[in-house]
Amino acid sequence: MNGATFRPESELVPWIPLREELMRARDRARIARARSERRPMWVFALLAGPGILVMLGENDGPSMLSYAATGASFGVSFFIPFIVLTFLLAYIVQEMVVRIGIATRRGHAELIVERFGLSWGRFAMADLAIGNLLTLVTEFIAIRAGTAYFGIPPAIAVLGSAALVALAMCTRRYVTWERIVMALAAGNLLFIPAALLAHPDGAAIARTLATWGPLPGGISMAFFTLVLANIGATVTPWMLFFQQSAVVDKGLTHADLTQARVDTGLGAAIAAVVAIGTVIATATLFTHHIDVRTFANGADFATALKPFIGSTGAALFALGMIEAGLVAAMTISTSSAYGVSEVLRARRSLNAGLSSARTFYATGLLSVAVAGAVVLLPHAPLLSISITVNVIATLLMAPALLFVLLLASDGEIMGKLKNSARANAVAGTIVAAIAIVGAVYALTIVVPFFTGGSAG
Amino acid sequence: MTQLPPLPPPRPITGFTRVLLIGLRVYVIIAVPLVAFTFFHTLKP
Numbered sequence: 001m002n003g004a005t006f007r008p009e010s011e012l013v014p015w016i017p018l019r020e021e022l023m024r025a026r027d028r029a030r031i032a033r034a035r036s037e038r039r040p041m042w043v044f045a046l047l048a049g050p051g052i053l054v055m056l057g058e059n060d061g062p063s064m065l066s067y068a069a070t071g072a073s074f075g076v077s078f079f080i081p082f083i084v085l086t087f088l089l090a091y092i093v094q095e096m097v098v099r100i101g102i103a104t105r106r107g108h109a110e111l112i113v114e115r116f117g118l119s120w121g122r123f124a125m126a127d128l129a130i131g132n133l134l135t136l137v138t139e140f141i142a143i144r145a146g147t148a149y150f151g152i153p154p155a156i157a158v159l160g161s162a163a164l165v166a167l168a169m170c171t172r173r174y175v176t177w178e179r180i181v182m183a184l185a186a187g188n189l190l191f192i193p194a195a196l197l198a199h200p201d202g203a204a205i206a207r208t209l210a211t212w213g214p215l216p217g218g219i220s221m222a223f224f225t226l227v228l229a230n231i232g233a234t235v236t237p238w239m240l241f242f243q244q245s246a247v248v249d250k251g252l253t254h255a256d257l258t259q260a261r262v263d264t265g266l267g268a269a270i271a272a273v274v275a276i277g278t279v280i281a282t283a284t285l286f287t288h289h290i291d292v293r294t295f296a297n298g299a300d301f302a303t304a305l306k307p308f309i310g311s312t313g314a315a316l317f318a319l320g321m322i323e324a325g326l327v328a329a330m331t332i333s334t335s336s337a338y339g340v341s342e343v344l345r346a347r348r349s350l351n352a353g354l355s356s357a358r359t360f361y362a363t364g365l366l367s368v369a370v371a372g373a374v375v376l377l378p379h380a381p382l383l384s385i386s387i388t389v390n391v392i393a394t395l396l397m398a399p400a401l402l403f404v405l406l407l408a409s410d411g412e413i414m415g416k417l418k419n420s421a422r423a424n425a426v427a428g429t430i431v432a433a434i435a436i437v438g439a440v441y442a443l444t445i446v447v448p449f450f451t452g453g454s455a456g
Numbered sequence: 457m458t459q460l461p462p463l464p465p466p467r468p469i470t471g472f473t474r475v476l477l478i479g480l481r482v483y484v485i486i487a488v489p490l491v492a493f494t495f496f497h498t499l500k501p
Contacts, residue, residue, distance in 0.1 A: 106463070116466075
């Protein structure tokens, strides 16, 4: 061998950066340039995205229905300050996720595998993939209902929106995908003009924010169910997986922590305002004693609102429902793609080429295709799916939150970004409260089956 | 694959974390049949 010494293959083959690394490096260079030019707003504009998207993505079809039902059942009441509180809780949980992503540069599912073993990683993956698939079905139900208000046939609505989700995912550029989804997510704001067209009483809203009252009908089962539904509409497992993976895919570093926190806080604030806007818009149904207990979708609410907020307001409401389903379909399918690829150790990035990250893109696209097909199937068990989605999301929130807390408290991987003892006490209390509330909510749905009642 | 700085190897799971994870395992064993039951029960016409 002419005296040549053996060298491992890894030393002989030069390291060639992957497409996703090149794209990320290009994005980082733009951020570094903006920093060197001392343009803080531009730096924020470049770094914002995961936080705003996760919060507006969670204002999805079922969540907007919960807010609509809340306004129609209780009017301008206790629930308006309560929604502010739930988004504060969401911020506290998601801020931990941001820190974990920045400190470890690993996605949530990947980190669960590394720190707690493959069995917990597989559990997280299965929980995410199944929960997300069923949630995607409910998003397409929301899109179908919203488009039906405008007389668009279901097949065109579902196939068109699925194609849009797929096209956005296949741009092979994280930044492009993010900007497309953010542009669409701006449609979430349509609920605000709809609320203004209801001519809300500003003094009553200010009073309810200050006093946490009134509470028409007192504490009843309907009140309790809506409390739980509103919490379930704000904090769900896919959000944890999505934001941590998006933070990693975007390449955020310690230097970006402040902007990432502002991004998450801004997202929570916008989402809370929209949620409150929805409650205010439908509060007019409460004022006019309209019974909404048989309402099944957004189109029912839009139609009922028409005499009170006009055809423009009702159309804005229906459009908002379409947007809510569409944006959530984009973020939720992406969170499935990240989670499954992380556990299977496959390449995972919205910057990766289609052929080089087959598992990633196949998971995202397949979940959208299956969910869209289910919605179009005649006699599909859509009610079963909608109820099961709530049960899965709320029951499985406890394990997901526990892992967040354990990871955020792990000094070995978190370094300086580790939860302080005080933060752990606050976050631990929130996690315990959300877990208990989630489990109780799931039981309120499941127990009636055992006792022979209706699931509602 | 992407060049990432390695994380420190995980320590053996002991103490409070171990108790939490055992509790979680029990919780999951109860939760999964509940989810399945909900889905299949609501399938009934």
